[in-house]
Amino acid sequence: MREKSVLGLCAGLATVAVADRLVAGAVRRGEFTRWAEALLVDDAGKPLAARGLETAEALVFAYPYVSTPCFLMNLGAAASPRELSRGDGVSYRWPGGVGPAASLVAYSAICAHQLAYPSRQRSAISYASGANRIAGRSRVIVCCAHHSVYDPASGAAVLSGPAPQRLATVVLRYEPATQTLSATGILGAALFDDFFVAYREQLVETYGPGQWRRKVEGRTVVTPLSRYSKEVVSAAGC
Amino acid sequence: MDNKLAMESRRSVLKKCALVTAGVAAASVGGRGSAPRAEAAPLVGGKGKAELPKARGPRLVIVGAGTSGLTIAKHAKRAYPKFDVVVVDRRDMYASCFTSNLWYDDLINLEFRANYSFLDAARNHKFVYFSATATGLDRAARRLYTNLGEIGYDFLVVAPGIDYDYGRIGVKEPEVEYALRTAYPGGFVMPTEHVTIRNKVHSFEGGIFVQSVPSGNYRCLPAPYERACMIASWFKRKSIKGKVLVLDANPDITIKAKGFHAAFDQLYKDIIEYKPSVEIKSVDVEKRLLKTEFTSYGFDDAAIYPGVRAGLLIEQMGLVDRQSPQKEARIDPYYYNVPGDEHVYVTGDARPMPYSKSANTANSEGAYVAKVLAARAQNKKIPWESPETLCYSMVNGSPTEAIAVDAHYAYDKKTKSFQFANVKLFEQRDHAMAEAYLEWARGLFRDMFA
Numbered sequence: 142m143r144e145k146s147v148l149g150l151c152a153g154l155a156t157v158a159v160a161d162r163l164v165a166g167a168v169r170r171g172e173f174t175r176w177a178e179a180l181l182v183d184d185a186g187k188p189l190a191a192r193g194l195e196t197a198e199a200l201v202f203a204y205p206y207v208s209t210p211c212f213l214m215n216l217g218a219a220a221s222p223r224e225l226s227r228g229d230g231v232s233y234r235w236p237g238g239v240g241p242a243a244s245l246v247a248y249s250a251i252c253a254h255q256l257a258y259p260s261r262q263r264s265a266i267s268y269a270s271g272a273n274r275i276a277g278r279s280r281v282i283v284c285c286a287h288h289s290v291y292d293p294a295s296g297a298a299v300l301s302g303p304a305p306q307r308l309a310t311v312v313l314r315y316e317p318a319t320q321t322l323s324a325t326g327i328l329g330a331a332l333f334d335d336f337f338v339a340y341r342e343q344l345v346e347t348y349g350p351g352q353w354r355r356k357v358e359g360r361t362v363v364t365p366l367s368r369y370s371k372e373v374v375s376a377a378g379c
Numbered sequence: 380m381d382n383k384l385a386m387e388s389r390r391s392v393l394k395k396c397a398l399v400t401a402g403v404a405a406a407s408v409g410g411r412g413s414a415p416r417a418e419a420a421p422l423v424g425g426k427g428k429a430e431l432p433k434a435r436g437p438r439l440v441i442v443g444a445g446t447s448g449l450t451i452a453k454h455a456k457r458a459y460p461k462f463d464v465v466v467v468d469r470r471d472m473y474a475s476c477f478t479s480n481l482w483y484d485d486l487i488n489l490e491f492r493a494n495y496s497f498l499d500a501a502r503n504h505k506f507v508y509f510s511a512t513a514t515g516l517d518r519a520a521r522r523l524y525t526n527l528g529e530i531g532y533d534f535l536v537v538a539p540g541i542d543y544d545y546g547r548i549g550v551k552e553p554e555v556e557y558a559l560r561t562a563y564p565g566g567f568v569m570p571t572e573h574v575t576i577r578n579k580v581h582s583f584e585g586g587i588f589v590q591s592v593p594s595g596n597y598r599c600l601p602a603p604y605e606r607a608c609m610i611a612s613w614f615k616r617k618s619i620k621g622k623v624l625v626l627d628a629n630p631d632i633t634i635k636a637k638g639f640h641a642a643f644d645q646l647y648k649d650i651i652e653y654k655p656s657v658e659i660k661s662v663d664v665e666k667r668l669l670k671t672e673f674t675s676y677g678f679d680d681a682a683i684y685p686g687v688r689a690g691l692l693i694e695q696m697g698l699v700d701r702q703s704p705q706k707e708a709r710i711d712p713y714y715y716n717v718p719g720d721e722h723v724y725v726t727g728d729a730r731p732m733p734y735s736k737s738a739n740t741a742n743s744e745g746a747y748v749a750k751v752l753a754a755r756a757q758n759k760k761i762p763w764e765s766p767e768t769l770c771y772s773m774v775n776g777s778p779t780e781a782i783a784v785d786a787h788y789a790y791d792k793k794t795k796s797f798q799f800a801n802v803k804l805f806e807q808r809d810h811a812m813a814e815a816y817l818e819w820a821r822g823l824f825r826d827m828f829a
Binding site for chain 2 (some may be wrong): 252254255257263266285286287288303305319331335338339340342372375378379
């Protein structure tokens with residue numbers, strides 16, 4: 142199913158009462174979009190164990206397209222569910238962290254300001270578990286290009302900088318019995334259409350003609366950012 | 380009154396420009412497939428309507444496809460899709476001014492700055508790109524004149540950037556000004572100037588290369604110092620026995636002074652010589668001498684940055700503030716419209732507010748002005764937002780290292796002017812900032828074109 146039609150459907154269902162107030166936003170901003178479920182696996186192909194996941198840097202996995210990277214982070218403390226405002230009077234529920242300590246969260250890694258993202262060559266956006274000078278605090282996602290700072294413990298709300306909106310959440314399902322994690326959909330405004338326009342030439346080169354817009358199916362490989370991108374402008378240092 | 384002035388100004392400009400624009404117009408008309416004209420009279424704008432698709436909503440015309448104009452075109456259309464946006468620019472090829480200094484040390488290639496198409500921007504952002512020269516304005520009739528005909532507007536944004544003011548370095552004769560513009564360009568207006576400067580640097584075989592720094596609110600405060608570093612880095616890389624002599628009209632480096640001084644002293648001790656408070660009073664082009672009141676400086680080659688003023692178009696359109704030393708526009712400082720006229724706006728480096736004339740300022744300001752226009756089209760009001768100046772400077776070429784400043788602005792009631800607010804300085808040069816700098820630029824290009 143195409144992203145647009147799903148978003149259109151969601152927006153149509155959720156926003157009948159306020160349709161005339163949304164105008165441009167209605168189609169672009171679905172709340173939850175269900176995508177094909179994908180099991181998170183390590184680079185050996187084994188299901189990623191939710192217990193004891195990396196906390197120092199973000200882990201990267203592709204979802205819902207093979208070319209759209211997301212960050213998975215262990216915040217080290219539970220992230221509680223909360224109501225998020227969409228900025229136009231509509232709010233929606235953010236499910237909070239998952240995993241044994243409810244501390245695992247995932248977001249689209251495409252900066253909501255000017256679409257910086259982790260490519261295989263480089264990344265200017267990253268997660269800082271420790272203190273960093275741009276945010277003046279720890280446990281933040283920072284885009285070093287223009288200093289947008291997001292709070293991963295509260296649905297990637299914009300803490301400072303020029304980003305006009307939060308990062309889209311990747312909704313995760315956690316199976317306590319098997320300790321596995323699966324991505325099930327996207328919550329909030331993803332910028333995939335803008336992303337594909339901005340990077341089409343680069344994506345065709347990286348993934349091959351027609352391949353860059355393939356959807357992730359079944360499983361998706363999780364890699365530490367420092368291995369995913371050759372050069373990382375780390376939030377800890379920028 | 381204003382309007383009358385604008386019309387008068389337009390006529391005199393038209394006269395002046397007739398010779399230049401006639402050739403362009405004729406070529407363009409021919410190129411657009413019209414039948415050959417029997418009469419020999421030159422076609423100069425103002426006669427008849429420009430050939431444009433019919434407006435399907437309130438027409439927003441933007442003059443200038445630079446950082447300000449393209450940002451506004453994109454975000455105004457997104458904020459209010461009913462807008463029918465037309466972007467007018469005489470250029471048909473883009474090359475950025477921002478990051479141009481990095482090109483002198485080959486840290487980027489020309490593609491990095493120029494591989495962006497106005498046509499792609501127009502298609503992606505659903506506006507009409509009209510390659511024409513704006514020649515005049517009739518605010519009473521809400522009509523913009525171009526060399527390819529007139530365009531009616533509901534909202535007009537004029538974003539012509541800057542022009543040079545050679546009077547500020549004592550140059551009065553057109554011959555001297557022309558010689559300077561050609562032989563020693565400032566490198567802050569036309570892309571072709573950047574090519575000239577790079578050719579100069581790359582063919583330099585030794586001696587003194589002067590980089591001058593003007594007083595006033597010139598375009599991109601740190602850029603002349605950054606350029607000195609990049610040229611010095613090139614000399615170092617190629618073992619050229621050259622000196623970069625920085626002649627600064629100001630008493631000290633105007634921004635990120637600590638970071639630049641550290642770079643000058645630690646990286647280029649024998650290459651860069653920095654001279655503050657050097658106010659150039661005249662230039663002897665033949666003898667290659669820059670003269671102050673008491674002394675003169677010889678050079679082998681130079682990039683001479685005279686004073687800046689708002690793009691000439693501001694004056695030609697009758698939008699200039701006659702009190703403004705840099706001939707900037709008279710506009711509402713919060714909402715950017717011409718006082719008493721909510722249909723005409725001036726943005727980017729032609730604005731009178733003392734913001735840093737930089738790409739990031741124009742980009743963040745443009746995102747806000749787009750919201751102002753969308754609100755005005757719907758009879759709404761929005762609160763003022765400060766532009767942001769996040770500005771990197773490359774100070775080392777190998778390894779690449781940069782410094783940065785991030786600032787907003789606030790109105791100070793005591794001094795009745797805008798001042799820097801929330802300033803964060805990053806003056807300890809490092810490689811991470813150099814990488815962030817490149818991504819900063821890529822982000823701006825994406826916002827403007829994709």
